[in-house]
Each structure stands twice: as structure tokens, then as C-alpha cells.
Amino acid sequence: MELGLVGAGRMGRPMLRRLVRAGHRVRVYARGAEAREVLAGDGAEPVTSLTAVARGADAVLVCVLTDAQVREVCLDGALGVALPAGAVLVVHTTGDPRTVRALADRGADVVDAPVSGGPHDIEAGRLTVFAGGRQEAVDRVRPALSAYAEPVLHVGPLGAGQSVKLVNNALFAAQLGLLAQAVEVGQRLGVDEGTLLAALAHGSAAGNASAASAARGGVAALAAGAGPFLRKDLAVVTALAGELDLGLGALEPAVRNLEELLPGSD
Numbered sequence: 661m662e663l664g665l666v667g668a669g670r671m672g673r674p675m676l677r678r679l680v681r682a683g684h685r686v687r688v689y690a691r692g693a694e695a696r697e698v699l700a701g702d703g704a705e706p707v708t709s710l711t712a713v714a715r716g717a718d719a720v721l722v723c724v725l726t727d728a729q730v731r732e733v734c735l736d737g738a739l740g741v742a743l744p745a746g747a748v749l750v751v752h753t754t755g756d757p758r759t760v761r762a763l764a765d766r767g768a769d770v771v772d773a774p775v776s777g778g779p780h781d782i783e784a785g786r787l788t789v790f791a792g793g794r795q796e797a798v799d800r801v802r803p804a805l806s807a808y809a810e811p812v813l814h815v816g817p818l819g820a821g822q823s824v825k826l827v828n829n830a831l832f833a834a835q836l837g838l839l840a841q842a843v844e845v846g847q848r849l850g851v852d853e854g855t856l857l858a859a860l861a862h863g864s865a866a867g868n869a870s871a872a873s874a875a876r877g878g879v880a881a882l883a884a885g886a887g888p889f890l891r892k893d894l895a896v897v898t899a900l901a902g903e904l905d906l907g908l909g910a911l912e913p914a915v916r917n918l919e920e921l922l923p924g925s926d
Contacts (some may be wrong), residue, residue, distance in 0.1 A: 720748075835867060
């Protein structure tokens with residue numbers, strides 16, 4: 661496929677490398693000369709404008725950090741109007757479902773495709789993608805997504821991918837918050853945190869939160885590493901739930917407990 665990529669950072673660059681290895685032709689947006697040289701070494705074609713990154717593309721992948729950056733690139737910038745007819749805009753960034761719907765209202769064929777996993781999962785080709793959008797659009801970009809993701813889950817109409825990812829991260833945050841409390845209880849009972857986490861991996865309480873915490877050296881260490889990503893996503897899901905008068909239900913106290921551990925908390 662002919663692909664464009666905006667956001668060749670922590671997640672986007674390993675995606676790019678997997679795409680190139682799979683035989684796709686990738687044009688990547690890069691403003692700095694040094695970045696262009698590095699990305700050319702990865703086998704991509706660096707360009708300096710959003711118009712150029714979209715030119716002739718079957719799909720353009722957006723993998724920036726925040727929802728505001730998606731809006732800047734796709735709504736306020738040139739990308740939203742530069743897409744060729746028939747091209748699909750794939751938004752990997754986790755954000756507000758209303759953003760991808762606003763992009764579609766501009767006439768773009770959009771797939772929202774937030775992910776679960778990290779750079780190591782991309783390198784191994786096992787990233788999870790929650791894809792929302794028309795079935796035809798998802799099928800058209802599946803050959804590109806499958807270069808670095810397995811499974812690629814079509815979870816519903818446009819915006820559903822964002823909603824699933826936000827719920828996923830709210831639940832993960834709540835699990836970490838509960839785990840932090842469990843570690844505190846264990847320490848009061850005289851059990852070392854590392855010992856407890858290693859033991860929980862073999863019990864009925866085993867899960868991604870406890871396994872990842874054990875691998876990172878404790879709940880606080882995992883929260884510190886994941887903090888910037890969890891904090892922005894929790895802000896979005898909390899705001900959306902509040903606007904809809906839903907709240908987070910039983911997740912809310914555990915999420916609040918984790919927020920106290922995240923970097924930048926008072």
C-alpha cells in the first residue's frame with residue numbers, strides 16, 4: 661500500500677519500520693533535517709508538509725500524542741483537506757470520540773484505531789488495535805495495520821474504537837489503584853511488595869496490572885512510566901462521563917487512588 665504517516669515517535673517509528681519490512685511504501689512527515697535522515701534510514705520517504713504526506717496515499721496513519729494534536733494536524737492543519745479521494749485516515753491517537761466524528765463530517769473516510777500495548781508489542785507484531793468505522797474502511801486498511809498489530813478488532817462504528825480504549829484504560833487504572841491498596845495491605849501484614857507481586861502472578865488475582873507492576877519493579881514505578889499516557893486518557897473519559905451524567909461508577913474510587921500515584925499529583 662501507499663501510506664502516509666504523521667507522528668514517527670515512540671509508537672509511530674516502530675510502526676513505520678514494520679510497515680517498510682512488510683513491503684508498504686511509507687511517506688512520513690518530518691520537519692527536522694536530522695529526523696528526516698534517521699527516517700530515511702528506516703526505509704521511509706521523509707517529507708516536510710502534510711500535503712506531501714497525503715499525496716497519492718491509500719491511507720494516512722496519525723500517531724501523535726494527544727487529541728489536541730490530532731485536531732491541530734487534521735482539522736486545523738492541511739491533512740484533513742489533502743487526503744486523496746478514496747484514502748482512509750487512520751487515527752491511532754487515543755482521544756475524544758467526537759474528534760474523529762468531526763473529521764468524518766469534513767468528508768474524510770476515517771477509522772479510529774487506538775491501540776493497547778507498547779513499542780515492544782509493535783516490534784513483535786502483536787499490538788492490539790480497537791478499530792471503529794465502516795467495515796469497508798477497516799478492511800481496506802487491515803493489510804497495513806496487520807504489519808504491526810494482531811489482533812485488529814473491529815469494535816463498531818466510528819468512535820467506538822476510542823470508547824473501547826477509554827474504558828480499557830479506565831479499568832486498567834482502577835486495577836492499578838486497587839493493586840496499590842493491596843500492596844499497602846500486604847506491607848502492613850509484613851509481606852514485601854516484590855514478593856507479593858510475584859506471588860499474585862500465580863494466584864486468582866493475576867492480571868496485566870500485577871504482572872506489569874512486577875516487571876517494572878512495583879506499582880509506583882509502573883504508574884510513573886505509564887502516568888503521562890494514563891493521565892491524558894483518564895481526563896478524557898472522566899470529562900465525557902461527566903458530560904453524559906454517567907460517572908465512572910465503582911471504578912471511580914480506585915481511579916482516584918491511582919491518580920494520587922501518577923506524576924504531577926499534588
